[in-house]
Amino acid sequence: MTPAPLGEALSALPEVGAWQLVPGSAGDTLLVAGPHGTAEAESHTGHSGHTGYASDEKATAAAAASGDSAVNGTDLAELPSLMRLLDETALLTMARVLDRTRLFRTPVPRTAADVVTALGAAPRHAWIVRRWLRTLTEEGRLSHDPATGHYQELTAPTRTEYARARRTLDEARHGMGYPESMTRFFLAAADRLPLLLRDRTSLQEVLFPQGETDTAEGNYRDSAPSRWANHAAAELIVHEARQREGGGRPLRVLEAGAGVGGTTEAVLAALSPAPLDYLFTDVSRFFLQAARTRFGTRPGLRQARFDINADPLAQGLAPASHDVILAANVLHNARHLGRALAALRELLVPDGLLVLVESCREHYQALTSMYLLMSPQPDEERWFTDLRAGQDRVFLTETEWAKQLDAAGFRPLPVLPPAGHPLTALGQHVIAGHARPDHGRPDPDRVARALAQLPGPTRPLRVHAVDRVPSTTTSGATR
Secondary structure (H helix, E strand, O other): HHHHHHHHHHHHOOOOOEEEEEEEOOEEEEEEEEOEEEOOOOHHHHHHHHOOHHHHHHHHHHHHHHHHHOOOOOOHHHHHHHHHHHHHHHHHHHHHHHHHHOOOHHOOOEEEHHHHHHHOOOHHHHHHHHHHHHHHHOOOOOOOOOOOEEEEEOOOOOHHHHHHHHHHHHHHHHHHOOOOOHHHHHHHHOOOHHHOOOOOOHHHHOOOOHHOOOOHHHHHHHHHHHHHHHHEEEHHHHHHHHOOOOOOOOOOEEEEEEOOOOOOOOHHHHHHHOOOEEEEOOHHHHHHHHHHHOOOOOOOOEEOOOOOOOOOHHHHHOOOOOEEEEEEEOOHHOOHHHHEEEHHHHHEEEEEEEEEEEOOOHHHHHOOOOOOOOOOOOOOOOOOOOOOOOOOOOOHHHHHHHHHHHHHHEEEEEEEOOOOOHHHHHHHEEHHHOOOOOOOOOOOHHHHHHHHHHHHHHHOOOEEEEEOOOOOOOOOEOO
């Protein structure tokens, strides 16, 4: 869509002060904000995570205590060093795979494109190879010339060094609280990396052998960081349920991208035996069937297919139909976070609660395993179109998440674990916020009606109202 006629039409609406056009495969989405609703405008107090609301402070304190209780008996101070052991093994795996291309066995400088070609990596996985090169450079295992973009002088492990590192995997895995199957998964992924990069085999086959979910459950449920985050998230939802008691209906929860149900299990246990309307959703029918088998007897629990990158209303969800939305380890897959957050906010009642579990730190072990699940699909024309565009990264920092929630119309709660907590360094965080009222926001329906005069191909598929929009080449300020 050409922004010019769109901008002209929007300029006739005094309530629209800024806008952003977000491309999508099914159609473009328009984000609109009121006057001064740009990223550069003065922000609400949510960016720091401190809201000043006593109820929010009480909820996050109780959530942190619940997280601590869930990992009672675990030496949290030891976890960063154990994570480093996992990272060291991953670094050696990256270097070993690159060394086997023989590109770096001569002094000839190489570009990232040279390495991608030598590995035969599928175009959709090229970003992972570029992340390897940058990571090895940052760790002092590869030389990089910023002026030319060339890489050389790779430090590769000997066979003995690599074998020793692989043996430490089990020690680190056990200390982190992962099940034994995670060691087999890490080793199997490392052994298959060349084939995985070429799309000659899939990581799903390694992660879900014979359709079993034990390994994935170990990652998202059993590890110490996951246990802490899942129970902290559950406690935030319990606090919300208490605040809404007496409303004459059960708490309505939508879980987006529920996957193997690691967080679901903690939330359902924490809310029991209170009446509940819990919609367990995922884009994969495999996970929906697994949930029916695992949670099928729980009263008030339903399953449905839901894609966070598609219009929720077109998928049968109604505006203001949920009190709580939970998204654990999934929202980073949104192709445009501003659009996804705006769409989720429309599904919440006023002051409804959004709870996210997100990794805010890049783990090297994931670069040789789980990241392969995050590459764009072969038929996707675009990958991320938000602040991550062109950056070869998936995850946001805590500050970036707070800003994204704030701009989309949420009042962010303090991020958990709190600063200074032993688990903070591992990067797994609970990020939450309450939906603010619509004061000062444009009416999306009125905006859509005003754009009805535009030719069909130039009209956006959906219009979302937000508090602020970032400045991009497809953004504009009308006044």
